Amino acid sequence: MTVRTVPVVLVAGHLGVGKSSLVNHLLRHADGTRIGVVVNDFGALGIDAMLVAGQASSVTALSNGCLCCVTDADGLSAVLADLVAPATGLDLVVVEASGLAEPRELVRLLLASSDPHAVYGGLVAVLDACAPDLDHARLADLAVVNGLDRCGPAAVEAVRAVAPGAVVGTSHGALDPALLVDPVRRPQPAQLTLDALLREADGEHPHVAASSVSFASERPLDAGRLAAFLESGPAGVVRMKGIVRLPVGASGATGEDEERGGGVLIETPDVWEVQTVGTAIRVRPAPGRLTTRGARLVLIGTDLDEPALRAALEDCAVREDEPAPSEHAALALTRYRIDLTSA
Structure with a gap:
């Protein structure tokens, strides 16, 4: 749950x-x-x-x-x-x-x-x-x-x-x-x-309204390239939210396996929910009702350069000619996981 x-x-x-x-x-x-x-x-x-x-x-x-x-x-x-x-x-x-x-x-x-x-x-x-x-x-x-x-x-x-x-x-x-x-x-x-x-x-002190850019990919995203993008603080982006599928095998799991971490039984899925504020990143397994073949992300901020942001995220997508990821490849992103403590 x-x-x-x-x-x-x-x-x-x-x-x-x-x-x-x-x-x-x-x-x-x-x-x-x-x-x-x-x-x-x-x-x-x-x-x-x-x-x-x-x-x-x-x-x-x-x-x-x-x-x-x-x-x-x-x-x-x-x-x-x-x-x-x-x-x-x-x-x-x-x-x-x-x-x-x-x-x-x-x-x-x-x-x-x-x-x-x-x-x-x-x-x-x-x-x-x-x-x-x-x-x-x-x-x-x-x-x-x-x-x-x-x-x-x-x-x-x-x-x-x-x-x-x-x-x-x-x-x-x-x-x-x-x-x-x-x-x-x-x-x-x-x-x-x-x-x-x-x-x-x-009286009002009107704020500069946030704008958004939506990104969708039918291909999984490479965990290392996505993590580097998030950590870089892309220009104008204040928040990002959405779900991302990582390549099968990137976490050493098929989406149905489990591993033990810190004494707590933890699932190791392929689809992850991503939330950021600036360079503060948090991810967790996507709720069961949320799924994607690749990625569905919304970037929120001010003065966003939509073509540049889309190009950067497209570069995170896994290409057909790429070798299979190592079993620990997902750690670049999943190290920001926030749900390791049971309620």
Whole structure:
């Protein structure tokens, strides 16, 4: 049985770069997507005046179905366990890293987590467009260059030159939520929620809308070439999702075999679900209802070069004249597997 997982995204950056604006924008534009937010104090976010339905010492429900938690670094693991539990129904958890711990330590904490419901969703570094911290950019899976309304777009290219992952420019922290998580359509209430009223009162900070490129192949993809493509942080791509078939034998299995890993019995299939945010990659066996002869992928981002992306993915497809893959060939991709812990 597939375990429901929730991506946990870390948002880091210096004081005043726009982290809180980014988190507020995500909440106000959730539109049915349920987001959990972990902060040190409500005062750091503009949500406490109208969005928070009463102050609480730990967990507060927001009017749009989201949750906000207050904790310190020592309490982070416990709070995350509560938030990603299936009963909450959350689609995304955002940890605002300021004051909690160094971003590197939070990344290590998440990667070391044994909670089967929490998966590392990437490190988002928010940078000041007028003086971007390039060291932070080098750590990021996704670098958000904020303040283009004040300083112009030149900083985006400077950051792109050093950042290993995706780079997006914003004003007022207005990052399109679709760049982090799929929008979830849920029934809307008959009257405006408090967050919708606040959005109307404050006025919109419109975000640069995400665009997408779809790719389909009838041939399996080579695990090594696909992994190299994902790890390279292809230009403009912030997220990728879909399913991929690897060549039979690439994992030393026929799709029906099983192997033991870490004391847990693990299937070794040929078809894999792939999800990325920047250079944060996660894969798992595709649910039984999803299958493909080759690949079905959607790339999401901004200013996408569709012909170049399609050509790069076509190059990942296995050619007829290629030798059979080695039994360990799939490890280039499956080392990012997230479902090795049983629920």
